[in-house]
Amino acid sequence: MQSIRTAIIGAGFMGPTHTEALRRLGIEVAGILGVDEAESTKAAQKLGLPRAYLSYTEVLKDKNVHAVHITTPNRLHFQMARDALKAGKHVLCEKPLAMNTRETAALVDLAKKSKLAACVNYNLRYYPLCMEAREMVQENRLGKVHSIVGSYVQDWLLYQTDYNWRILAEEGGSLRAIADIGTHWLDMVQYITGLRVVALCADLLTIFPIRKRPKGEVESFSGKVQKIQATEDITVNTEDGGAILLRFDNGAKGTLFVSQISAGRKNCLRWEISGSKSGAYWDSETPNEMWLGYRDKPNEKLIKDPGLLSEAVRPYVSYPGGHNEGYPDTFKQCFKAFYAYIAKGDYKAKPTFPTFLDGHRELALCEAIAKSNKKNSWVTVE
Numbered sequence: 001m002q003s004i005r006t007a008i009i010g011a012g013f014m015g016p017t018h019t020e021a022l023r024r025l026g027i028e029v030a031g032i033l034g035v036d037e038a039e040s041t042k043a044a045q046k047l048g049l050p051r052a053y054l055s056y057t058e059v060l061k062d063k064n065v066h067a068v069h070i071t072t073p074n075r076l077h078f079q080m081a082r083d084a085l086k087a088g089k090h091v092l093c094e095k096p097l098a099m100n101t102r103e104t105a106a107l108v109d110l111a112k113k114s115k116l117a118a119c120v121n122y123n124l125r126y127y128p129l130c131m132e133a134r135e136m137v138q139e140n141r142l143g144k145v146h147s148i149v150g151s152y153v154q155d156w157l158l159y160q161t162d163y164n165w166r167i168l169a170e171e172g173g174s175l176r177a178i179a180d181i182g183t184h185w186l187d188m189v190q191y192i193t194g195l196r197v198v199a200l201c202a203d204l205l206t207i208f209p210i211r212k213r214p215k216g217e218v219e220s221f222s223g224k225v226q227k228i229q230a231t232e233d234i235t236v237n238t239e240d241g242g243a244i245l246l247r248f249d250n251g252a253k254g255t256l257f258v259s260q261i262s263a264g265r266k267n268c269l270r271w272e273i274s275g276s277k278s279g280a281y282w283d284s285e286t287p288n289e290m291w292l293g294y295r296d297k298p299n300e301k302l303i304k305d306p307g308l309l310s311e312a313v314r315p316y317v318s319y320p321g322g323h324n325e326g327y328p329d330t331f332k333q334c335f336k337a338f339y340a341y342i343a344k345g346d347y348k349a350k351p352t353f354p355t356f357l358d359g360h361r362e363l364a365l366c367e368a369i370a371k372s373n374k375k376n377s378w379v380t381v382e
């Protein structure tokens with residue numbers, strides 16, 4: 001695994017996050033590409049990387065590089081992933097995989113033909129207790145799943161002067177909060193339960209039809225600390241959040257609330273799964289504990305301790321109980337699955353990491369959500 005070299009594309013929030021996780025695995029990062037020479041150079045220096053690439057073509061031509069991590073704004077994912085696969089590089093692409101299902105379908109097809117590893121970074125699956133919940137479902141410890149409810153809420157876009165490229169449909173896609181964070185939740189609950197959303201009814205919300213964009217550079221998530229000097233009005237064509245009713249393929253019902261305007265909620269993904277035998281509840285802001293609910297005996301709190309988790313989950317846990325693991329560890333575990341697969345070289349084997357097909361399914365859900373919101377009615381997921 002350690003003989004595979006990789007390059008990072010994008011130098012904002014995710015570029016350094018990916019770099020750090022790769023280093024913890026001993027994967028060599030050959031270099032980084034930013035939006036221009038200045039950003040590439042600054043990022044390479046800051047991260048201590050040997051090379052600052054000058055263009056994407058240069059990365060794809062680099063024979064030392066076997067894989068690329070695409071951490072640029074969503075608009076660029078399709079073209080970059082496509083070109084990397086065509087150049088014979090393995091691809092780990094940030095979510096959402098692309099802007100629409102036409103693009104994601106083409107990527108699924110290309111990945112299948114290419115005999116290369118292709119992962120979409122639904123890293124949050126790799127919280128150990130979420131993996132434990134999956135084991136519990138598989139071992140029928142919850143019984144038949146009746147309902148899945150939850151939310152993914154943040155507050156970083158609460159004020160009218162909060163701005164990021166994600167606000168613009170042309171940069172991030174026509175759905176913003178849903179594609180950005182809602183798809184993490186949808187991926188996670190479907191991964192845990194093995195169920196699929198087959199129909200849904202969505203009611204989306206945009207609180208500011210006009211936002212006041214600060215003039216000059218705005219880094220992702222920096223709005224809370226950046227001093228705003230002057231602003232310009234921009235028309236908002238994406239949602240701040242919304243409520244979605246869900247129907248799963250076993251008949252289970254669910255609800256999801258997504259928001260980037262919920263004061264005090266920094267990055268809070270919650271789910272509660274109720275089955276015929278027991279229930280489970282988890283919150284990403286306290287990720288090292290999971291509530292287990294029973295009808296006929298006292299409820300329990302399971303903590304992340306390899307000694308208390310299933311054997312199948314232990315390889316995804318790096319620290320003993322009481323030593324908390326969190327968000328950065330999910331990247332490490334996801335990348336470990338991806339690089340172990342490449343190292344093995346059996347591309348007929350079923351990947352354990354989230355694939356481009358998972359990325360495609362998430363876009364299909366996004367399109368169903370947009371359609372339902374527009375029609376004001378239930379729609380089936382295609």
Ligand SMILES: NC(=O)c1ccc[n+]([C@@H]2O[C@H](COP(=O)([O-])OP(=O)(O)OC[C@H]3O[C@@H](n4cnc5c(N)ncnc54)[C@H](O)[C@@H]3O)[C@@H](O)[C@H]2O)c1
Nearest residue numbers: 010011012013014033034035071072073074094095096220
């Ligand atoms: N998996 C997760 O938990 C998670 C969290 C945050 C963001 N993301 C995803 O990661 C991606 C990036 O988000 P971010 O928050 O890091 O954004 P960001 O704005 O912080 O970073 C984007 C970077 O891409 C660079 N860039 C833009 N155009 C480029 C080009 N043509 N070539 C090279 N670099 C270019 C920008 O200059 C910037 O450095 C998005 O798709 C987002 O959805 C995933």
